[in-house]
Amino acid sequence: MTAVRFQFAALSAAILLCSAVSTPALAQKAYDPGASDTEIRIGNIMPYSGPASAYGVIGKTEEAYFNKINAEGGINGRKIKFISYDDAYSPPKTVEQARKLVENDEVLLIFNSLGTSTNSAIRKYMNEKKVPQLFVASGASKWNDPKQFPWTMGWQPSYASEARIYAKYIMKEKPDAKIGVLYQNDDFGKDYLKGLKDGLGAKASMIVIEDSYETSEPAIDEHVVKIKAAGADVFISIATPKFAAQAIKKAAEINWHPMHIVSNVSASVGGVLEPAGFEISQGILSATYAKDGSDPQWNDDPGMKNFYAFLEKYHPKANRLDGAVVFGYGAAQTLVKVLQMCGDDLTRANVMKQAASLKDFEPDTLLPGIKINTSADNFAPIEQLQMMRFKGRKWELFGSVISSELGQ
Known part of the structure; x- marks a missing residue:
């Protein structure tokens, strides 16, 4: 009888010991390539040259916004490393840059890369690799297809x-x-x-x-x-x-x-x-769907006050008249929200899960009444406009x- 009690006591102690060991494991941080305790690597592809080079402003604004986030302590203590390459608005070059970002730079995701034909050229690759192609900077309807392309999501209203x-x-x-x-x-x-x-x-x-x-x-x-x-x-x-x-x-x-x-x-x-x-x-x-940075009607708007303060401190050379600056700020702010929602689970699957779980999110630069909503079967974040x-x-x-x- 004593031996049985001893064995039971030993078993109970072992169970308690396992519980003590496994509890921290359950709360362990989860990372995919591109994420660590200190860093989140974000890839981006922009036409800094070529026929659509006017949009290069978007990438520069996003870089400045992430600099702001880093200066404020980063996201859950992690700094963003923003790696942005030029594709000259050429699909073959986009493919080359996407492979470089995913396979060499090992980014967690590719964010807000610009262009319809350019993003079309890498969509299959991104989905096969199961790397988020998140908040594509193009209004093509095709980005809202979560069944066939669950790793690709647009941002702006569709064309x-x-x-x-x-x-x-x-x-x-x-x-x-x-x-x-x-x-x-x-x-x-x-x-x-x-x-x-x-x-x-x-x-x-x-x-x-x-x-x-x-x-x-x-x-x-x-x-x-x-x-x-x-x-x-x-x-x-x-x-x-x-x-x-x-x-x-x-x-x-x-x-x-x-x-x-x-x-x-x-x-x-x-x-x-x-x-x-x-x-x-x-x-x-x-x-x-966005406020006009040049319009004085927004001077006292809380969101645009944040935007103007950002320009003054982190992006002083930006032209506030340029809608691409407003666009880049709003898209970057949306990504930061998603990464904050990810907490310590910085896996690619969780990035997409959180991106598809936005509820009434209002970036500083969206018009009053326009909100971002997504779900597992709705990859079209913004669906309202005003003439x-x-x-x-x-x-x-x-x-x-x-x-x-x-x-x-």
Whole structure:
């Protein structure tokens, strides 16, 4: 009997000892490549050169924002190492840089890399490697496909849904419109065009001409002349900043004054309208989801006060007129939120899990009423926009915040 009691006591002691040993193990930190007790390595690919180089500002702003976070102690005590490479807006170069980031630099994830065709070129690779391709800087609808591509998520509203809002506006304000569309001949431009046609529905015949351009073209003047000659009285410019500014200039030069809509990606005051010329940009329309850094109406807004303070201390050379600066800040702030939510579980799977668990998150730079929401079956963080008209030196919002989903 004594032997039995001794064995039981010994077993109990062993169980207690195991419990004592295993409790810390349960709370152990979990890391994948790119994360440690002291560091989180974030990869990024931007067109710092080439036809879309105006967007390079985004990467520079994100770098400055992460410098701010590091100066404030990092994320749960870990400093961000932001590794950003140039792909010149060339898909083969994007593939090369993505492999370098994943296989050589061993980043935890690739964040906010820019471009539709460029991100399309690496999506399969990122999903096969099970490395997050997070908050893609492109509004292509394809980034919201969690079933087929669970490691890829967009950030901004989709191009197609933005175009549907323009279709609604045109049908209401100019039901007899003759629409001329200039679009970039790639997934970016075609996504917008499809969204516009979907939005117009049975009235898609309102489009009298659709003309595409290549990013390798030095100028698009001939396309603008061609669209005017087709009799269009509504001009929709689905172009990146360099070409959007050219289109505004050429329309003024040939004395053509249609209802002019520019896509949100080229609605930057400092990056497009100022270079084109404020005088000839009056009355241009677009839609947005972010506050305009150049608009004094936001001077007393708490979120924009944070933004202006950031610029002053960490990014003093940035042009607050440039919408790309606002974009980079909002995207970086969203990533920081996700990494904070990850706690000490900095695995790639948990990064995606937390990115798909955002609830009513409001970055400082989003318009009032627009919130970020994601779920396991919804990889489209921002789905609302508001129409705006350029007046003087700034955009003026009008109407209400509109859901970009069909039927809304």
